Amino acid sequence: MATRKRTSTAPEKDSTKPSTLAPPVEKNLSAEVLAALDITDTSMNPPASLEGRDHELLKKLYDGVVKARAFEDRMHSMYRAGDLLGSYYSGNWHEAISVGTMAAMEERDYYCPLHRDVGGHLMRGMPPEQIMGSFMGKSIAPTGGRDGTLHYGRLDLNTYNPPSHIPANYPVATGMAFAAKYRGEDRVAVAICGDGSTSRADFHESVNIAGAMQLPAVFQVQNNQIAMGTKLSMQTNSGSFVIKAAAYGIPGIKCDGTDVIAVYDAMKEAIDRARSGGGPTIVEAVTMRMHGHAEHDGAEYVDPALKEEWGKRDPVELYEKRLIEAGVISEEEAAETREAARKWAIAARKIAITAPMPDPTNIEEGVYAD
Amino acid sequence: MPTEEKTSYSYLEAIGAALAHELDNNDDFFLIGEDVGAFGGPFKVTKGFLEKYGPRRIIDSPIAETGMAGLAAGAALAGLRPMVEFQFADFISCAFDPIINTIARHHWRTGDAMPIVLRAPFGGRLRAGPTHSQSMETYFAHVPGLKIVMPGTAEDAAGLLIASIRDNNPVMFFENKYLYRRLSAQGSPSFEPIELGKANVVREGTDITVVTYSAGVHQAVEAAEELAKDGISVEVVDLRTIKPLDIETVAASVKKTSRAVVLHEAAEFMGMGAEIAAEIQKEAFWYLDQPVERIAAKNTPTPTSPPLEDAVIPQQPEITETIRKVAKA
Ligand SMILES: Cc1ncc(C[n+]2csc(CCOP(=O)(O)OP(=O)(O)O)c2C)c(N)n1
Numbered sequence: 160m161a162t163r164k165r166t167s168t169a170p171e172k173d174s175t176k177p178s179t180l181a182p183p184v185e186k187n188l189s190a191e192v193l194a195a196l197d198i199t200d201t202s203m204n205p206p207a208s209l210e211g212r213d214h215e216l217l218k219k220l221y222d223g224v225v226k227a228r229a230f231e232d233r234m235h236s237m238y239r240a241g242d243l244l245g246s247y248y249s250g251n252w253h254e255a256i257s258v259g260t261m262a263a264m265e266e267r268d269y270y271c272p273l274h275r276d277v278g279g280h281l282m283r284g285m286p287p288e289q290i291m292g293s294f295m296g297k298s299i300a301p302t303g304g305r306d307g308t309l310h311y312g313r314l315d316l317n318t319y320n321p322p323s324h325i326p327a328n329y330p331v332a333t334g335m336a337f338a339a340k341y342r343g344e345d346r347v348a349v350a351i352c353g354d355g356s357t358s359r360a361d362f363h364e365s366v367n368i369a370g371a372m373q374l375p376a377v378f379q380v381q382n383n384q385i386a387m388g389t390k391l392s393m394q395t396n397s398g399s400f401v402i403k404a405a406a407y408g409i410p411g412i413k414c415d416g417t418d419v420i421a422v423y424d425a426m427k428e429a430i431d432r433a434r435s436g437g438g439p440t441i442v443e444a445v446t447m448r449m450h451g452h453a454e455h456d457g458a459e460y461v462d463p464a465l466k467e468e469w470g471k472r473d474p475v476e477l478y479e480k481r482l483i484e485a486g487v488i489s490e491e492e493a494a495e496t497r498e499a500a501r502k503w504a505i506a507a508r509k510i511a512i513t514a515p516m517p518d519p520t521n522i523e524e525g526v527y528a529d
Numbered sequence: 530m531p532t533e534e535k536t537s538y539s540y541l542e543a544i545g546a547a548l549a550h551e552l553d554n555n556d557d558f559f560l561i562g563e564d565v566g567a568f569g570g571p572f573k574v575t576k577g578f579l580e581k582y583g584p585r586r587i588i589d590s591p592i593a594e595t596g597m598a599g600l601a602a603g604a605a606l607a608g609l610r611p612m613v614e615f616q617f618a619d620f621i622s623c624a625f626d627p628i629i630n631t632i633a634r635h636h637w638r639t640g641d642a643m644p645i646v647l648r649a650p651f652g653g654r655l656r657a658g659p660t661h662s663q664s665m666e667t668y669f670a671h672v673p674g675l676k677i678v679m680p681g682t683a684e685d686a687a688g689l690l691i692a693s694i695r696d697n698n699p700v701m702f703f704e705n706k707y708l709y710r711r712l713s714a715q716g717s718p719s720f721e722p723i724e725l726g727k728a729n730v731v732r733e734g735t736d737i738t739v740v741t742y743s744a745g746v747h748q749a750v751e752a753a754e755e756l757a758k759d760g761i762s763v764e765v766v767d768l769r770t771i772k773p774l775d776i777e778t779v780a781a782s783v784k785k786t787s788r789a790v791v792l793h794e795a796a797e798f799m800g801m802g803a804e805i806a807a808e809i810q811k812e813a814f815w816y817l818d819q820p821v822e823r824i825a826a827k828n829t830p831t832p833t834s835p836p837l838e839d840a841v842i843p844q845q846p847e848i849t850e851t852i853r854k855v856a857k858a
Contacts, residue, residue, distance in 0.1 A: 244656045244833065296656060296834030304834030306658045323619060323660035325592065358591035359623070388568020389589045452568075460567035519840030526829050 197410035198401055199425075202445050206477070207420040209485045216262065217487050220419045221478060222496060223258035227278030228475045229500035230287055233508055234277075234294070238454040242512065243294045246453035248309050250275035252417065255474035256381055256444045258282060259422030260349060263430050269335040269348040271319040271328040274309040275381065276351055283316050287504060291511035299510070304517035305525075326352035329365035329378065336374035336433075347433045349426075351379045355386020355394050357403070366441065370407040373438035377429040380441065381416065383448040388460050401443040409439050416444030417474040446474070535717065540683040541709040543718040545574050547687035548612075550720045551694045552582050555610065558694060561588040561597055562614030562648075571616045572650060572709055594623035601645045602631045610644050610694060618651030618665045618703060625668075632699045633674035642697040646690075650706035652744060652794055653826075653842050658833035664795035664826075666771050669701055670804075676700040676725055677771040681746035683714035685769060688723035695722060705743045712747075726773035730782065734764035737856040738782040740805055741792040742768040749792055752849040761856045771801060779805065780812035787818040790852050794842055797825035822855045824848055 201207075209217065231251050238247045250257065257278030264270065272279055281287060285301075292300035293311040301311040301320065312320030319335075321328040332350030339346040356362060357380055369376045380400040384391055397403065404411030410432070414425040422444050429440035447469035451458040482488045488496075538546070551558050560578070562570065566589040569576030578587045590597050594615065601611035615621050621628070628647065635643045653662035669675050678693050678700055680686040686704075693700040731746060732753055739749040746767045753763035764782050768775065783789045789809055791802035802823035809821050827841045 244835070296837075298834075300834075302833075304837055305830070305832045306660075307656065307833030308658065310658060310660070323617070323658075324623065355592045358593045358596075360593075360595050386592060387564040387571075388566065389564050389591070393566075393589045394591045456568075516836050517834050519836045522832065522837055522840045523827055523829055 196405075198404060198413070199411070200401065200413040201421055201425065202413045202415045202443075204415065204421070206415075206418050206481060207424055209420070209481060209487065212420070214487055216423075217420075217482060220258055220262055220423065221482055221488065221493075222500075223262065223278055223282045224254040224419055224475045224478060225496050225500045226281055226503065227254040227258060229497070229504040230277050230281060230290075230507075232501075233504035234291070235454065237291065237294075237508060242508075244296050245294070245308055246455045247294060248274040248453050249448075249450035250277045252446045252449045252469065252472075252474060253381060253383065254278045255419035255478065256379075256416045256422050256446060259419045260351070260379060260426045263423050263426035264347070264349060267317060267344075267346050268430070269317050269319065269332065269339075269346060271321070271332040271335070271348060271350040273321060273325060273328060273352050273356065273381075275353070275383075280311075280318065283318060285311070285313065285316060285318065287507035288510035288514070291507055292514055295511060295514075296516065297511060297514040298517040299514040324361075326350070326356040326359060326361050328352070329361050332376055332378075333365045333369045333374055336369060336376035336439075337372065339375055340372075345434060347375045347377060347430050349377045349379065349430070351381060353386060354380060354382045354384070354391060354400060355389060356380075357400055358394055366403075366407050366409070366439065369439040370409045373436070375433040375436075376439040377426065377433055378439060378441045379426070380443045382443055382445045383416075384465065385448050385461065387452045387456075399443065401441055404441040407441075409441065411441040411443070413443040413445070416446035417469075417472040417477065419474060419478050447472075537713045537715050538683060538718055539710055540680075540686050540704070540712040541572060541574055543683050543686035543714070544690055544704060545576075546718045547690040547694075547720065548575070549578070549581075550687075551691060552578070552586060557608065558610040558612065559586040559588065559604075560612045560614060561590050561600065563590050563592055563616050565589060565614055570614060572706065575614070594620050595627055598624035598627040598647070599631060601647075602627060602635070602643065605643050605645050606635075606641060612646040612648060612694065615647065615649040617661055617706075618649035619660050619663045621647070621649055621665055621701075628669070628675070628699075629672055633672045635674075636698065637674055643699050644697045645699045646693050646702055647699065648702045648704065650709070651703045652705045652707055653831045653838060654707040654744075656833055656835055656838060659830035662831035662838075664703075664793070665701075666703060667795060667800055670772050670801070674699065675772065677703070678725060678769070679703045679705070679743045679771055680769060681705070681708075681741075681743045681767050682731075683708075683712045683718075685723060685729070685767075687718040688721055689725070689769060691720055692722035692725050696725060700725070703743070707744055708747075723769070725770045726775055727769065728775035728778040729767045729769055730764060730778065731767045732763065732765040734762040734786065736762045736786055737788040737790065737852060738764045738766060738779070738786045739790050739792055739852060740766045740768065740779050740782075742771065742801075744794060745792040748843070748845060748848050749852075751845060752852050755849050756853055756856070759853070761853060763852060763856070774804070774808070776805075776808045776812060779809060783809050783813045784816045787816050788855050788858075789817070790822045790824060790855050792824045792843065792848060794826055796828045797823055798828045800825050819855050819858050822851060824851050
């Protein structure tokens with residue numbers, strides 16, 4: 160019989176047996192640290208290669224960004240013409256994010272976006288005149304004029320209609336993802352917010368819950384460098400949003416938000432992971448807010464150098480140039496697509512302008528469901 | 530540029546001037562809120578403050594309502610006088626927990642002072658929809674420990690705000706955003722504090738009392754002028770503070786006129802009208818010639834679209850006719 164070993168306070172290095180003295184968290188901690196390293200940053204990469212890409216997809220992305228831009232242009236002129244009840248929240252320089260995101264989603268997936276996501280809504284099938292109508296208080300708006308401006312969405316399009324409070328769509332997205340997992344449905348929920356929105360409890364509680372429950376959700380942060388007038392350095396000291404994924408033990412991908420393909424790739428990876436049971440991801444897409452917070456805001460407080468630098472990165476122009484250079488589309492096709500989009504937006508404005516205002520007689524109905 | 534002598538000031542300017550006055554005179558007083566710095570706040574109340582007072586005292590907060598309210602509580606306990614600006618009153622809901630559980634109850638639990646002002650633009654008529662138009666007073670009126678101030682005139686705005694800042698209790702200061710640029714007063718704002726909890730009889734009358742506050746004051750006065758043409762004499766009482774509620778002034782007026790209408794913009798159900806009608810009944814029942822009537826918003830959220838919003842928030846003809854009906858009954 161072997162002599163009894165003298166007990167040591169230090170566990171033997173080569174022992175594979177878990178030591179009873181070692182706190183159980185130690186193992187979990189290392190797993191967490193490993194997960195924390197699952198962070199990719201492609202935001203500084205050169206534009207994603209077009210080689211070997213499905214041309215149908217490339218053209219779909221092009222059509223999407225061009226339509227989004229045509230819609231933005233129309234809304235800016237509608238604001239100036241006094242067509243809108245209040246202000247307009249421009250999605251300029253966000254087109255690639257909205258469109259790349261929607262292209263990576265399936266129709267059955269839930270879309271929980273915030274204010275600068277016109278491109279995604281349009282791609283999913285929201286009629287443009289309904290969005291315009293929302294900014295005009297018209298009866299054709301998705302809420303029939305009960306709510307307005309950017310508060311539109313349609314559950315029949317698997318698209319959530321967010322309230323003003325940001326990012327209230329985040330907890331809702333976790334609920335949709337929860338329902339998908341609960342019922343065994345093959346659906347992913349995509350929630351979108353801005354850099355400033357990440358400061359709120361809703362963001363942290365939702366991402367944490369989704370991580371802990373391994374829900375099929377993707378949390379996108381559109382980092383456009385500013386929240387109303389508050390710059391990033393006042394919003395958070397962390398400098399990056401994707402890095403926050405580490406704290407929740409989930410993966411993160413940071414990408415160039417002016418490159419529609421880079422956004423598509425990042426979102427596709429995150430959505431595929433969620434769909435296959437791999438849990439949530441934070442995707443950070445970097446761009447710049449090229450207008451005021453809303454149209455009434457002249458944004459004099461923005462550093463002109465920043466605007467100048469980002470002004471060179473028009474996501475629509477850049478993509479168009481690449482497609483033409485690669486021979487995916489011709490100059491003429493591009494011009495035709497742009498002109499078709501312009502006409503489409505003008506037609507929508509006509510419908511929105513001529514649509515009636517809502518009838519107030521039944522305003523007290525609908526406070527409760529039947 | 531030569532500085533021009535201004536002969537009038539708006540409700541919004543009165544608030545800005547009161548803030549500047551207190552910032553000038555008390556280094557412990559600071560302002561935290563989303564975009565209050567370079568942006569000047571969503572309504573430009575604090576435009577130019579960052580340059581004048583610097584980032585130590587004018588603090589751009591992250592979008593973190595819970596965090597701001599909680600920070601104010603700690604700073605107040607540590608001896609400062611914090612003011613939190615909420616961009617819209619609607620977003621106070623995000624800070625409900627620290628306001629109710631940390632800020633409102635602390636003094637009662639411990640005896641420590643909690644001198645905080647929570648400022649917020651509220652109310653409708655700007656076509657801003659169900660989550661940008663709410664009247665929040667009764668959510669908080671139910672909570673012991675909070676004072677609630679709702680100025681209705683440019684003349685009162687600065688004095689009530691300064692009294693709120695100097696008060697040793699948490700004060701919720703609700704500014705009617707529809708009035709910001711629509712009201713003006715002559716001269717320049719007075720920085721004399723106006724005692725909280727004292728109503729103001731803004732128009733004397735003998736036939737009926739309208740009890741109201743905030744934007745309702747102007748609607749009541751307009752109705753009173755209209756009804757005067759028909760020989761109906763309307764007294765208008767501006768509560769100025771919802772809590773403490775100056776029921777004495779209200780009761781004295783009702784004892785004189787024998788009739789009362791309560792007017793407010795918040796939804797009728799469980800609104801201030803319910804409390805005031807009950808108090809009038811308690812204090813002046815035997816003087817009343819008619820039941821107290823309420824004029825308030827319908828019990829629905831506030832819609833965006835103009836015809837819908839107008840159908841929900843009390844409009845001038847409805848206000849005038851209701852007052853006439855009770856006066857003549
Ligand atoms: C809870 C809450 N607080 C404040 C606001 C007011 N608000 C609306 S948008 C906004 C800034 C949002 O910034 P960010 O999330 O970065 O999005 P961006 O507008 O830059 O796209 C603020 C403060 C709000 N809607 N909800």
